Amino acid sequence: MGVFYDYYRAVSRQAAMESLAVVPPFDAVEAKGIDPIVVLGQLVALAREIPYGPDLVWTATVHPPPEGAPATIEEWEALAEDSPYKEGPGIEELPADVRDTLAGIPEGRLGELAERWGRIEEFAGFPPADGFLPQVLTELRDLAQRAQQEDEMIYCRICF
Template sequence: MGVFYEYYRAADRAAATVQPEHSREIADASRGVPEFDVVVTKWIDPIVVLGQLVAFAGQVDYSLELVETVELYPPPEGAPRSDEEWDALPEDSPYLEGPGIMELSAEARDMLASVDDARLPMLAEQWAAIKEFSHFTADEDGYMVSLTKDLVGLASRAREHDHLLYCWMSL
């Protein structure tokens, strides 16, 4: 089935982690889930796959440390510290099954936000050629250009509003 990643912007960590167990894609006022500016992806993890897009956008070398993240949910300070604590977790614990929320660095946001529209097709082409996408067929429907444009646009709006980017992920 795969892992779903939802990239969104929020003013701060408190806003980003409201109702963390719920998807960011669907606002639900009855459950207290606000409407987020979100881009929904599958298999586009923040460190490796998105990290390579950030490297291409910033015209820098890719490394695993390029997109710095901070884990916000489940809260790291409550994470089990021993095998016994891990074994004692209930089956539905977010530490075992998720979802999870990460904050992405302002530097990653700014590298994506710096891309102008003229560079989008070339950037999407570079990104589509990474090893992690090698099992997909040719991008004849323009999905990669659209996804690249959506992620760059989200980063631009985040920077414009002095927000950071966040990633909500779920199995």
């Protein structure tokens, strides 16, 4: 079983939390295994034409609340099996500069970026899905544009 990521826009962290009751969240992009730090981070690096580094995309945890997170292995082991820290879903807020980078990808670069993104190590060994990366890239760009126009942030819902 894999980890699934949905990207969506919301006006606030509180509004983003409302997505916990909605599957998939409102105006959302189902991005399967595209995590915000590594895989999406590499797309951001490609769009900016800079080298990727693991510190390129920093997210802010919205749910479960970071202030209640277990701090030690003992606290982790003491959590109930159905704890949201173990079971999810989790919600991460992406920074505005990531939203703006995605929103700024011109139509003419979508194909080239999707092709280059498809060559990253994390996609190695996967057969090319008919149009999945160009489609998800276009959907992410369009979502980011709508979020930017409405002065909203992009959130990532993570389901285990």
